[in-house]
Amino acid sequence: MAGKVATKPRSVLIVGVGGQGVIMMSKVLALVCQRHGLQVKQSEVHGMAKRGGGVFSHIRYGETVSSPTIPKGEADVLLAMEWSEGLRWLDFLRRDGGAFIADTKRIVPPFAFRSRKYGSQPIYSPEAPREVMEMVGSGFALDATKIAAELGEPRAANTVLLGVLSTTLEFSADDWREVIAQNVPAKAQEANRLAFEAGRDWADASRASTMEDRLRELPGRDELAAEIAPKSVQFEITGEWCKGCDICVKMCPERCLRLNDEQIAELANPEACTGCRICEWLCPDFAIRVHRVPVLEPVA
Amino acid sequence: MDAKVQTKTSKGHDDAEREGLDQAGIRPMIGNEAIARGAWEAGVRVAAAYPGTPSTEIMEFLGTYPAGDSHVQWSTNEKVSLDVAIGGSFAGVRSITAMKHVGLNVASDALMSQAYIGVNGGLVLVVCDDPGIHSSQNEQDTRMFARFAQVPVLEPADAQEALDYTRRAFDISEEFDTPVILRSTTRLSHTRSPVKTRPRTDVEPRGFNEDTVKNVIIPAHARMAHPRVLAREVKLQEFFASPEFTRWEEGSTEIGIITASTAYSYVKEVLPEASVLKLAASYPMAIDRVREFYEAMDRVLVIEELEPVIETAMNAAGMPVEGKAFFPRDGEFSPEVVREGLRKAGIIEGAEEQVPFPVTPTARPPVLCSGCPHITSYMAVRSVNARVAGDIGCYTLAAVDPLRAIDTCVSMGSSIGNAVGFAKAGLETRPIIATIGDSTFLHGGIPALIDAVYNNANITVMILDNHIVAMTGGQDHPGTGKTLRGEETHRVVFEDMVRACGVKWVRKVDSYDMASLYQALREAIEHKGVSVVISDRPCVLDPVKLKGSPMQVAAAGCTACQSCMNLGCPSLGWSEEVLDGYHKVRIDETTCIGCSLCAQICPSDCIRPVVN
Numbered sequence A: 001m002a003g004k005v006a007t008k009p010r011s012v013l014i015v016g017v018g019g020q021g022v023i024m025m026s027k028v029l030a031l032v033c034q035r036h037g038l039q040v041k042q043s044e045v046h047g048m049a050k051r052g053g054g055v056f057s058h059i060r061y062g063e064t065v066s067s068p069t070i071p072k073g074e075a076d077v078l079l080a081m082e083w084s085e086g087l088r089w090l091d092f093l094r095r096d097g098g099a100f101i102a103d104t105k106r107i108v109p110p111f112a113f114r115s116r117k118y119g120s121q122p123i124y125s126p127e128a129p130r131e132v133m134e135m136v137g138s139g140f141a142l143d144a145t146k147i148a149a150e151l152g153e154p155r156a157a158n159t160v161l162l163g164v165l166s167t168t169l170e171f172s173a174d175d176w177r178e179v180i181a182q183n184v185p186a187k188a189q190e191a192n193r194l195a196f197e198a199g200r201d202w203a204d205a206s207r208a209s210t211m212e213d214r215l216r217e218l219p220g221r222d223e224l225a226a227e228i229a230p231k232s233v234q235f236e237i238t239g240e241w242c243k244g245c246d247i248c249v250k251m252c253p254e255r256c257l258r259l260n261d262e263q264i265a266e267l268a269n270p271e272a273c274t275g276c277r278i279c280e281w282l283c284p285d286f287a288i289r290v291h292r293v294p295v296l297e298p299v300a
Numbered sequence B: 001m002d003a004k005v006q007t008k009t010s011k012g013h014d015d016a017e018r019e020g021l022d023q024a025g026i027r028p029m030i031g032n033e034a035i036a037r038g039a040w041e042a043g044v045r046v047a048a049a050y051p052g053t054p055s056t057e058i059m060e061f062l063g064t065y066p067a068g069d070s071h072v073q074w075s076t077n078e079k080v081s082l083d084v085a086i087g088g089s090f091a092g093v094r095s096i097t098a099m100k101h102v103g104l105n106v107a108s109d110a111l112m113s114q115a116y117i118g119v120n121g122g123l124v125l126v127v128c129d130d131p132g133i134h135s136s137q138n139e140q141d142t143r144m145f146a147r148f149a150q151v152p153v154l155e156p157a158d159a160q161e162a163l164d165y166t167r168r169a170f171d172i173s174e175e176f177d178t179p180v181i182l183r184s185t186t187r188l189s190h191t192r193s194p195v196k197t198r199p200r201t202d203v204e205p206r207g208f209n210e211d212t213v214k215n216v217i218i219p220a221h222a223r224m225a226h227p228r229v230l231a232r233e234v235k236l237q238e239f240f241a242s243p244e245f246t247r248w249e250e251g252s253t254e255i256g257i258i259t260a261s262t263a264y265s266y267v268k269e270v271l272p273e274a275s276v277l278k279l280a281a282s283y284p285m286a287i288d289r290v291r292e293f294y295e296a297m298d299r300v301l302v303i304e305e306l307e308p309v310i311e312t313a314m315n316a317a318g319m320p321v322e323g324k325a326f327f328p329r330d331g332e333f334s335p336e337v338v339r340e341g342l343r344k345a346g347i348i349e350g351a352e353e354q355v356p357f358p359v360t361p362t363a364r365p366p367v368l369c370s371g372c373p374h375i376t377s378y379m380a381v382r383s384v385n386a387r388v389a390g391d392i393g394c395y396t397l398a399a400v401d402p403l404r405a406i407d408t409c410v411s412m413g414s415s416i417g418n419a420v421g422f423a424k425a426g427l428e429t430r431p432i433i434a435t436i437g438d439s440t441f442l443h444g445g446i447p448a449l450i451d452a453v454y455n456n457a458n459i460t461v462m463i464l465d466n467h468i469v470a471m472t473g474g475q476d477h478p479g480t481g482k483t484l485r486g487e488e489t490h491r492v493v494f495e496d497m498v499r500a501c502g503v504k505w506v507r508k509v510d511s512y513d514m515a516s517l518y519q520a521l522r523e524a525i526e527h528k529g530v531s532v533v534i535s536d537r538p539c540v541l542d543p544v545k546l547k548g549s550p551m552q553v554a555a556a557g558c559t560a561c562q563s564c565m566n567l568g569c570p571s572l573g574w575s576e577e578v579l580d581g582y583h584k585v586r587i588d589e590t591t592c593i594g595c596s597l598c599a600q601i602c603p604s605d606c607i608r609p610v611v612n
């Protein structure tokens, strides 16, 4: 055993998205702790993980551990397997030197694309690795998939992260090596061994360089697709051509149309209309036109 | 495929771990596994449950122990599962049932009677509460139910206690002639920690107790039983005073904390120096011991998650005490919540307010899977502009963006009854549809369907038959033709069952055949009276994760109309390319299962299989 184990419990929070292997990662850490006869509590909430939601796992170890969850602001390490999930849990990190280990991988959820308004951009955390690492001050942001891919096995990205994690905790590298070897299938042994060492080497190299150098290498706030000037929507219906078939009313994704008393389609909820034009395309009688009109900025 | 189904039931143990399972030792377990272990060690012979987060794994783990030790089964609902366990107890063997908190509402009728009848073989109900509502309809506190039913409730604080208390629950049940509730919480059920295990004790079956006065609960017998129940309460109060169940941890006498369950671990984290009285049972509470503690302390606080059960009992017993004035009645406890309560109570200094990091996290709500068959069912439902009474399952996710196709959701099986009410209220001009999953239909939908037919309600019921209980992680049910241990059994044929309920208009359609599904739904709505559409297609995740060759968008043809985005398939996202202010669509080939739903929707016909 390298170093000595503190009596106050140590806390590692591992976060990511369903299917990324958060639980597997925490099991490896728990097994490493158990080799030292430590009390370990590993707490996770199952349930929505399979449906694409966020997953998190609290691991606390020490001579004795009371609370299974990590108090806010007391995580010694926050390991994020997905960028925005890391940001979500940032406040759990200890302010005095807690390490933020973050994969810069972005998994953009379907919810990000829900707005159909003209010019909409995906709704994803805008903060870029460079500014966040500068703010947090200690830790590592890396593209683990890229490092693993360079070794020929992109799926070993998790093990790269374990390599980085291993340099921040008190257990010896051999503890990790043995536990990882016991927990990966025979045919993936070599790839994972290399990935673990690559993660360690990356972390060591990173430590050797200055913070400024490290920050320079990270991506800055992404240049988002150029802003698209807003436009307003005008819905035009040729009443004489509408035969009240109701197709547009039923198919409008925003449910903003209805048939009026004369059985002619009308826009009942103009605020909700995104100008998607589905009604225009679906109307069998070409009775609908959707116009997108540039919004003129008021002259000051 | 069969092999797949079977490995499912032995979740949590690979072969290496499986060996030596019956030996004593220390191994890491989640709370639910420890409960299963405790039941097995106690010699349980009959076990039945209906799945529900966070209780589901208990039966799954019990199912990994040898079939010769215990019969382990899925039941159609919680009431049936409790009745099965009661039957086992009548027969003279130790029996157990497990459910989530709201499951006890369903099972409560049997519980209220059995509380009077008592037991023959030990009878334990594991009920898992969900403080914080991680995946439930509410956060009711089972300890209130225990008090109501007058049956004892044990509240473990960690996995080790979960095992130990489960074992002891059977002894208590037999000694005091009562069903016993073991109450877990999401946090306990899903926290893994090392647990000391022991071998199984095989308990000699008792044989049926030929005592009609005890076993048949008619008014005359119930009147005799009730005083026994009240006397039992007093005996249990004395019994629970022992240090095994009421632990007095000496500390400063300036402040004494009375606590139970997982709240105990937060108290130890935040206020390790205080005197603590840890109760294993909030009901019947060891009142004399509590009074001793109360009198020995300068100030006493009760820290309990959810309802003020201990606090109310203490106040009623003439021990005015503080608790819920500082600690919330809603939400899950955590060290922060306990710390904040103690600060409000003036016991600890407030920690320095930490300025949150100025970041904008990404909203990541749960979604239906790529290619989930529920997607098309709700696309069809949307197309008929109906009033939709929903139900509980994965498909409840169709209530939110982008499908937004469900108007109500109450409790399991409610949809059909709700639809009947909508119809009978006579105000709705739109067609009225009830949508209900296969397992939910079997759980609580059948009596409602018979009701609808009986009262000739003009409604359409859509049964979403995905051949599994998906929401809770893929369990078998009577419609899958497989038992919990993976054995072949009779398979419910939904059309036959629906017809037997008296429904005249029934049609089964492949959920992936959008045109036929739309057509069937239109015709069903035209039918006056009850009509049933069975939308049939296996879940893509369980029991086997399906993955076909993916589809791709021919970007040149994509008009960025976003029609396919209405499906809410998580494999569909925006590409960088923008056409006239709207993003074109791109398919994530690693997650797309090739179901073709988006291709069926695409008005520009530009979604095609990937050709290599």
Ligand SMILES: Cc1ncc(C[n+]2csc(CCOP(=O)(O)OP(=O)(O)O)c2C)c(N)n1
Binding pocket: B050, B051, B052, B053, B078, B100, B102, B103, B106, B136, B137, B392, B393, B394, B395, B412, B436, B437, B438, B439, B440, B441, B466, B468, B469, B470, B471, B472
């Ligand atoms: C009384 C009760 N018992 C159990 C549950 C937990 N639960 C939620 S959804 C669900 C099953 C739904 O299965 P099904 O109807 O087949 O729909 P699916 O998830 O497969 O789409 C269960 C058991 C509950 N919410 N309420």
Ligand code: SF4
Binding pocket: A051, B367, B368, B369, B371, B372, B373, B374, B394, B395, B466, B470, B471, B539, B540, B541, B542
């Ligand atoms: S688990 Fe099955 S039923 Fe649930 S969302 Fe996924 S595919 Fe649909």
Ligand code: SF4
Binding pocket: B370, B371, B550, B551, B567, B569, B570, B571, B572, B587, B591, B592, B593, B594, B595, B596, B597, B598, B599
């Ligand atoms: S074919 Fe389309 S709808 Fe089906 S999984 Fe792939 S992207 Fe989703």
